[in-house]
Amino acid sequence: MTTFRGANCGLGAKPVCSVFTDTGSNATEGSGGVEMRYEAPETMKAAVALLASDEHGRVLAGGTDLLVQLRADTIEPSLVVDIKKIDEMCAITRENGGFRIGAAVTGAELGEHEAFKSVWPGVVEALELIGSTQIQGRATMGGNLCNASPAADSVPAMIAAGAIATIEGPDGRRDVPVGEVATGPGRTSLRAGELVASFLFPEQAPRTGDAYLRFIPRTEMDIAVVGAGVCLTLDDSDVCVAAKVSLGAVAARALAPEAAAKALIGTPVDDAALAELSRAASAAAQPIDDKRGTREFRIQVTGVMARRAAETALARAKGA
Amino acid sequence: MTGVGELPETRSVTLSVNGERHEIDVETRMTLADCLRRKLGKTGTHLGCEHGVCGACTVLVDGRSARGCLMLAVQANGAEITTVEGLASRGGEWHPLQQAFHEHHALQCGFCTAGILTSMVEFLGENPDPTEDEVREALSGNICRCTGYQGIVRAVLDAAGRLRARNGAIAP
Ligand SMILES: Cc1cc2nc3c(=O)[nH]c(=O)nc-3n(C[C@H](O)[C@H](O)[C@H](O)COP(=O)(O)OP(=O)(O)OC[C@H]3O[C@@H](n4cnc5c(N)ncnc54)[C@H](O)[C@@H]3O)c2cc1C
Ligand code: FES
Ligand code: FES
Numbered sequence: 001m002t003t004f005r006g007a008n009c010g011l012g013a014k015p016v017c018s019v020f021t022d023t024g025s026n027a028t029e030g031s032g033g034v035e036m037r038y039e040a041p042e043t044m045k046a047a048v049a050l051l052a053s054d055e056h057g058r059v060l061a062g063g064t065d066l067l068v069q070l071r072a073d074t075i076e077p078s079l080v081v082d083i084k085k086i087d088e089m090c091a092i093t094r095e096n097g098g099f100r101i102g103a104a105v106t107g108a109e110l111g112e113h114e115a116f117k118s119v120w121p122g123v124v125e126a127l128e129l130i131g132s133t134q135i136q137g138r139a140t141m142g143g144n145l146c147n148a149s150p151a152a153d154s155v156p157a158m159i160a161a162g163a164i165a166t167i168e169g170p171d172g173r174r175d176v177p178v179g180e181v182a183t184g185p186g187r188t189s190l191r192a193g194e195l196v197a198s199f200l201f202p203e204q205a206p207r208t209g210d211a212y213l214r215f216i217p218r219t220e221m222d223i224a225v226v227g228a229g230v231c232l233t234l235d236d237s238d239v240c241v242a243a244k245v246s247l248g249a250v251a252a253r254a255l256a257p258e259a260a261a262k263a264l265i266g267t268p269v270d271d272a273a274l275a276e277l278s279r280a281a282s283a284a285a286q287p288i289d290d291k292r293g294t295r296e297f298r299i300q301v302t303g304v305m306a307r308r309a310a311e312t313a314l315a316r317a318k319g320a
Numbered sequence: 321m322t323g324v325g326e327l328p329e330t331r332s333v334t335l336s337v338n339g340e341r342h343e344i345d346v347e348t349r350m351t352l353a354d355c356l357r358r359k360l361g362k363t364g365t366h367l368g369c370e371h372g373v374c375g376a377c378t379v380l381v382d383g384r385s386a387r388g389c390l391m392l393a394v395q396a397n398g399a400e401i402t403t404v405e406g407l408a409s410r411g412g413e414w415h416p417l418q419q420a421f422h423e424h425h426a427l428q429c430g431f432c433t434a435g436i437l438t439s440m441v442e443f444l445g446e447n448p449d450p451t452e453d454e455v456r457e458a459l460s461g462n463i464c465r466c467t468g469y470q471g472i473v474r475a476v477l478d479a480a481g482r483l484r485a486r487n488g489a490i491a492p
Binding site: 038040063070082108131133 | 328329331348349351370371372375378381384385386387389390391392394395397439442443458460461462
């Protein structure tokens with residue numbers, strides 16, 4: 001048996017793979033040229049004031065994206081503001097029959113929240129696809145959204161669920177639909193000094209079900225080639241009265257094609273409706289060609305994922 | 321920008337590592353894994369990919385497994401950290417997982433082992449009687465390039481039985 005002492009391993013410079021961050025860097029270990037101040041404020045107000053004081057400041061939640069980028073030298077923040085010490089950002093509370101989830105709540109914590117999980121299983125299954133246990137114990141929905149990767153798994157699920165992002169900034173608080181936060185790879189609509197404080201999942205109508213599915217080349221630890229989130233509501237005669245469909249990894253940001261949702265509304269979500277959903281989802285996709293899938297393949301898979309997610313959402317709406 | 325000769329920004333942090341309290345100054349950019357290895361000499365925590373994928377650097381932070389390479393040491397301020405060095409008893413008796421890994425040939429070069437052991441401590445704490453499939457899924461965040469995983473899976477299942485017996489549960 002070979003024995004191997006790892007004492008020196010990992011300290012040398014080596015290429016950094018950018019698979020999870022879309023940063024495209026091949027830089028080496030980030031020893032960092034910029035002095036980086038670290039602050040862990042205990043109030044939202046203090047966090048906003050800190051962020052507003054430094055245009056090169058960054059929010060730090062779980063750090064599972066930020067640390068990779070920091071070490072690859074693709075970002076050089078002069079300030080990081082750790083938001084995990086702010087109570088309201090780590091809280092899960094009920095609000096008007098819905099749930100308010102702090103932006104710093106981890107995927108693992110949300111997955112362990114039985115009440116949330118039973119109402120929004122699709123959101124939880126999306127979060128539980130992020131990395132492995134060791135990533136989920138740190139990673140947050142706020143980070144997944146604000147990192148603004150087109151392939152972020154929780155984002156289509158949140159959009160389908162109709163979640164609202166509550167944003168705090170120097171000018172106070174504003175609420176925007178989750179779909180309006182990311183604007184393109186690595187870009188958000190957040191203004192200087194702003195951060196996402198929490199997400200509101202509004203009260204769910206009876207007989208509603210949600211689901212998220214993605215396609216990846218392996219079963220774990222990879223990013224979506226295509227992701228699809230579906231949320232639908234049935235009336236007492238099993239006719240779909242409301243639906244939202246959101247697609248990830250097939251455009252510069254998550255899409256929410258109206259035509260795909262319309263394919264379900266007013267139908268019993270039968271084969272004909274599902275075929276129409278599939279067609280509309282594929283038609284909406286504007287994917288790129290890369291090593292993880294060709295454009296043509298992604299367009300086809302988009303329809304398949306949307307259909308399968310809708311089938312799961314349907315079963316959940318029926319209480320199965 | 322840090323000019324030549326200027327000192328990098330540091331912070332004082334308190335870490336409890338394997339039950340021992342340390343108050344140290346760390347650079348704000350230093351990862352927890354580097355801090356454990358370089359500042360505290362806990363070189364049992366290995367660094368492979370340094371971007372969260374391989375699992376070699378996994379440690380327990382307040383009981384939850386986390387990537388040592390994806391956390392800043394300053395983020396761990398006030399936390400209880402367990403590394404592979406903290407798994408054996410004070411008297412030096414191996415943890416049942418370590419014993420099972422030894423017996424089932426669950427390591428060859430050993431580079432992945434510390435991260436797998438810490439991940440499995442958390443996993444068996446949450447799921448004391450897992451199926452083989454559950455063990456395989458729980459291992460998906462740790463890459464081993466030597467063993468082919470068979471011995472690891474057997475060892476984890478065996479350790480689960482030992483831990484159940486040790487904790488007084490009736491083994492099935
Ligand atoms: C091994 C590995 C596997 C991964 N697998 C997946 C995967 O399968 N699917 C997937 O979607 N992602 C994956 N990721 C990416 C990452 O884990 C997720 O995007 C995660 O949700 C990021 O959350 P975080 O809390 O760690 O964010 P951080 O790294 O702390 O932050 C990410 C970005 O968002 C900003 N930010 C964070 N919180 C806020 C806030 N409240 N307001 C404003 N800005 C904020 C930060 O400044 C930073 O720019 C993976 C990462 C790794 C390392
Ligand atoms: S070194 Fe941290 S996951 Fe590979
Ligand atoms: S024993 Fe060599 S990597 Fe697992």
